[in-house]
Amino acid sequence: MDLWCRIRPYLSTTVRFLHVSYIEAKNEHSGARFGLLWTPLSALIFSAMLALVFRHSDAVPAGEYFLYVFCGYVFWSFVSDSVTGSTDIIQSRLDFAIHNNLSLLGLFGKTLVDRLFEYFMNVGVLILLIAIFRLHDLGMGLLLFPPFLLLIILASLGGSYLTNIVTVLYPDMKTAVKVGARFMFFASPVFWSVDTSHGTRALLAHYNPVAYYLAAARQVFGLQPLEPVAWIVTAAMSFLVALAGYLAYRTSKSFVRNFK
């Protein structure tokens, strides 16, 4: 009961922010026939194209490969939004936030919920597709979704603040971050799979932390066998990024709002 009382305000704020995200996202697509559906539709179309072009082995059925790519792309979009969408949060949205009773931290919480809203929409479609085409894949792995969510929330929040503070201090990083994100898209197993134990792909999958997140995301939905290493690395990275973000916030909160 005590725990419930403690977490209830946070849950209530999250639901409230999700409602705000819904209204704002709906507005972005106002006038379009498919409206909000464009979010999962565009992810579906892009993933289908990637799966079609980059399926490198006939041993993997096309449908299965599409789900593999779609799951990866949905998570990649969340990662990409967390990084590229955070280069100017303080500079461009703090004024709006202050007028709406949000603190600096609240603003980052709100942008996190915006990203989660889009991610949930895509995940909903992903689960639906898996349920239709590969129901047997959906199983106990789904129980890992809440801890996975917690880990990506920590990483996203910390990463978002770090990205923003770095671009505030070094404006050149804004472009560098965008170029870096594009590079990481190709360097991460979003649309290619690690089917060998050597070569460039194996190297990238081994040293690129995003690869472990992608593996964990696919394991949740039964699209890859469970690998504890992926979860250990994901958890370690998430806590590290969250800690770095927290320390950056502690040391910069007195002056970061005063940059012009």
Added chain:
Amino acid sequence: MAKIELENVSVSYYLRKQGDVSKTTERGAVGAEVIIGRRYLEVAALRDISISIQDGDRVGLVGLNGSGKSTLLKLCAGALGYQSGRVKIEGQVSPQFALGSGLRPRLSGRRNTELKCLYMGVPQSEILRRVEEVKELSGLGGYFELPIHSYSAGMRSRLVMSLLRLVRGEILIMDEWINAVDPSLHATVGGLQKQLIDRAKILILASHSRRVLEEWVDRLVWLDCGKIRADGAIGEVYEEYQRWLDERGGKKTAKLAP
């Protein structure tokens, strides 16, 4: 209970150095001191400010451009950090730095009101009622359903005032925008503004207009180059400020005379 207490607070803005910055330290007729740091230019917007504002206070801020009025308002609203001193703010702050800040221009008055309710923590079950309340209060009629970028300045004022009343901030912070509204519209939004200010526990209003200040505040803080020059009853402080302005104007004219 609402209050604002600032003790020896200093606030600076930071700007990235670009090109030759040696001339930036030259003092002009207005603005705070610019300090050249190792990597940044530091604008010392507020220096060693101490002020206490209690429940029921109606405080006006006067001063030349760049004297620190907006910085002080933003500090009280949490939009700026401070580099030294102590800041204690109790009560929900409701800032309005510019007409329409915090609103989405592409959304209708209704959607903006819904968003405002959500941001301000109005319970979901009450949102519909509150939205209708704002619609009625604003008197916008059918325009309430249109995007607010299609509103005139007066319509936006009506909506903003109605929204501010809805959110019921304990500490109301307003920059000079209210003076910018067409005087003919001032009468129409005046009623809403009065209700709004009457409900607030604390009002802080920055303005150059004596008329506006005398209408809404009873205490005046005169800021000059980031420091408090005078703080007291509006009549006394404004007189002093006006004398200083006249003297300053006289000196300038004398300097310019051939």
